Amino acid sequence: MAEIRVATKLPQAPRQAAKVYRLKAPSVTERSIRELAKGLGMSIESRRIRLSADEDKLVLTSGTYELRMYRASGGFRFVDHSRWQIDDLQTDIDISDATAQRMAQASLKRLGLGTASGEARFLKAARLHMGSSTTEGREASDRVIDVAVAFQRMVDKVPVDGPGGKLVVYLDHLGHPTCVERVWRQLGSARSVGAGWRTPQEALQEMSEHLRAKRGNVVVDEVRFGYFEEGPRSAQSLLQPAYVIKGVIGDSDSRVRRKLIYVARALANAKTPLTPPLARQKKQRSRPSPTR
Amino acid sequence: MSIHVSVRVGVEWINNFHEGNCQQNELSYCDDQVEGFYNTMGDNDHVKVFDWGNDNAWETDFRHPDFGGDSLNWSDNVHFCMVCDHGGNADNIASFYFSAMHDACSVPTTQMRLGAKQLKWFATLGCDAVQNTDANHIAAVWGGPMQGVHIVCGYIGTSADSWWTADLGEDFADDICDGDSIAGAWVSDAYSFWTGDDSIAIAAGADQNEAIRRRDHENLDWRDSNVSQTNWLAWKYRT
Numbered sequence: 001m002a003e004i005r006v007a008t009k010l011p012q013a014p015r016q017a018a019k020v021y022r023l024k025a026p027s028v029t030e031r032s033i034r035e036l037a038k039g040l041g042m043s044i045e046s047r048r049i050r051l052s053a054d055e056d057k058l059v060l061t062s063g064t065y066e067l068r069m070y071r072a073s074g075g076f077r078f079v080d081h082s083r084w085q086i087d088d089l090q091t092d093i094d095i096s097d098a099t100a101q102r103m104a105q106a107s108l109k110r111l112g113l114g115t116a117s118g119e120a121r122f123l124k125a126a127r128l129h130m131g132s133s134t135t136e137g138r139e140a141s142d143r144v145i146d147v148a149v150a151f152q153r154m155v156d157k158v159p160v161d162g163p164g165g166k167l168v169v170y171l172d173h174l175g176h177p178t179c180v181e182r183v184w185r186q187l188g189s190a191r192s193v194g195a196g197w198r199t200p201q202e203a204l205q206e207m208s209e210h211l212r213a214k215r216g217n218v219v220v221d222e223v224r225f226g227y228f229e230e231g232p233r234s235a236q237s238l239l240q241p242a243y244v245i246k247g248v249i250g251d252s253d254s255r256v257r258r259k260l261i262y263v264a265r266a267l268a269n270a271k272t273p274l275t276p277p278l279a280r281q282k283k284q285r286s287r288p289s290p291t292r
Numbered sequence: 293m294s295i296h297v298s299v300r301v302g303v304e305w306i307n308n309f310h311e312g313n314c315q316q317n318e319l320s321y322c323d324d325q326v327e328g329f330y331n332t333m334g335d336n337d338h339v340k341v342f343d344w345g346n347d348n349a350w351e352t353d354f355r356h357p358d359f360g361g362d363s364l365n366w367s368d369n370v371h372f373c374m375v376c377d378h379g380g381n382a383d384n385i386a387s388f389y390f391s392a393m394h395d396a397c398s399v400p401t402t403q404m405r406l407g408a409k410q411l412k413w414f415a416t417l418g419c420d421a422v423q424n425t426d427a428n429h430i431a432a433v434w435g436g437p438m439q440g441v442h443i444v445c446g447y448i449g450t451s452a453d454s455w456w457t458a459d460l461g462e463d464f465a466d467d468i469c470d471g472d473s474i475a476g477a478w479v480s481d482a483y484s485f486w487t488g489d490d491s492i493a494i495a496a497g498a499d500q501n502e503a504i505r506r507r508d509h510e511n512l513d514w515r516d517s518n519v520s521q522t523n524w525l526a527w528k529y530r531t
Contacts, residue, residue: 002318056466085476085528087508124485130507132500132526133427135435139500140427148530150485163456163486215309216317233459249317249453256316256380256389258419261454261487275455278320281308287348 002211004247006220010200014225014241018197018267019156021227021239022188026074033058033069039112040078040180042067056233073164075183075232084170084178085146087130091173092143097125103175104149111180113167115151120167121159123152128170146178147171153184155227161244162263164229164236183232187239195269200225203243203264210262210275218260220247228263228274241266242274295336295471295512300410302342302370303330304349306377306391314397316389321458322376325417329374329461336469341370347392349377351399354388359403360395368409371515374461379418379446384432386421401433407440407496412515413474414444417460421446422492430494431525438496438522442506442514445478445493448529452487468512475507475528483530492529496522 060067064082133140151167153160164183228242243264250257263274305322334340355361367373378389386401467477475493482491497503503526
């Protein structure tokens with residue numbers, strides 16, 4: 001069984017009444033993607049437009065623009081392929097996080113994706129760098145060609161954690177958006193849950209049971225509390241509170257280690273784990289002798 | 293845009309490490325990540341050549357014959373090879389760790405000659421493809437081992453082993469089979485605001501223009517556009 005060591009102060013279990021939200025089933029149809037495209041200002045000339053679909057998503061393209069909408073979540077990505085991640089070999093963006101945040105908010109407002117006060121908070125600005133050098137490291141260059149500004153969803157003043165619950169806008173050197181991504185499922189009715197909360201210690205115990213068949217050391221360096229929203233390809237019917245446990249597989253001073261992220265239930269009466277149990281070890285066919 | 297060539301694919305992964313010489317802390321989702329890639333590539337009519345996991349994954353599959361390895365029959369006998377295991381990096385040498393001693397428990401990049409035969413794209417999902425983004429470091433780690441391979445994809449520092457990133461390989465394969473550029477799709481799919489994973493893709497070229505062109509535009513259709521010499525590297529990363 002994995003040895004788990006906690007190297008951080010654990011948060012308090014919340015004091016307010018636990019609340020769970022039903023999530024509305026997303027409407028991802030030809031009509032809804034066209035309406036979204038129109039709202040985003042995507043030119044919809046029937047001559048140039050192309051709609052394709054697979055089991056995961058609908059994709060609407062028009063010229064260099066592409067709008068991808070995921071069936072499971074209603075999440076989308078709207079990108080201008082002529083500008084997103086495209087390097088003109090000159091751009092070098094040097095703006096602060098605060099400036100990037102302001103530019104991103106203005107862009108989102110223009111696209112009709114602005115959030116009300118208290119609905120979202122600034123999460124991070126991440127920069128796309130382009131570098132080159134000779135294989136000896138000479139003539140090195142490094143430039144920033146876009147800044148991706150991520151906003152994190154808030155519900156009842158509680159952050160929404162996880163791969164979803166985010167609105168990201170990618171800005172070019174002029175501060176214009178080249179891509180927007182959103183995974184932000186629509187809230188339905190809320191219900192209070194009387195049974196209360198699990199403690200962070202119980203969440204760690206859940207992770208320990210999850211890893212019971214694994215050998216090694218895990219050092220927990222952060223435990224966060226929030227609502228948990230999944231990524232764009234996952235179906236999700238409830239928005240419920242969770243503990244997000246982050247740590248390192250291996251010792252903190254080890255050269256060989258990886259990050260670990262585990263999501264544990266925060267509600268005392270939640271029956272199904274948010275992180276599915278580990279699959280059984282697969283049997284493999286025996287490998288033939290080397291050909292050397 | 294669709295892809296017009298067929299690509300040979302091989303993957304290796306290790307979740308379970310034993311007590312003994314090759315002992316490491318165990319992982320959980322390496323199989324999901326690389327087999328998602330492998331199967332999605334297969335679903336898009338590319339050729340699934342090998343999928344070796346746990347004790348079937350050997351360091352000799354990556355070590356060049358000049359150093360006693362067998363890479364020309366495995367990692368360098370496919371166009372696209374993806375590996376997920378523990379990685380480490382010290383003194384500008386990246387290493388990949390294996391659970392079975394065959395012949396050793398790890399292989400350093402100094403004993404790899406990526407692209408010597410057929411390999412065009414190499415993705416490593418473990419930690420520390422590079423430790424930082426200093427040009428001298430990136431060039432020192434990968435300038436030598438990139439011997440014909442077009443693009444190497446990996447992480448800056450540590451990467452997450454998590455159920456919540458287990459779909460990475462599938463997503464990446466989906467994107468590149470749609471015609472997206474390989475470096476762009478990797479940096480976009482592997483970067484995560486949530487897990488804190490920072491992604492990097494490094495392209496090779498005989499000169500700066502070629503390396504930049506590959507970094508910015510190369511997709512699977514560039515399979516037969518060989519790198520004649522690796523004199524320059526061009527990379528992109530998000531952090």
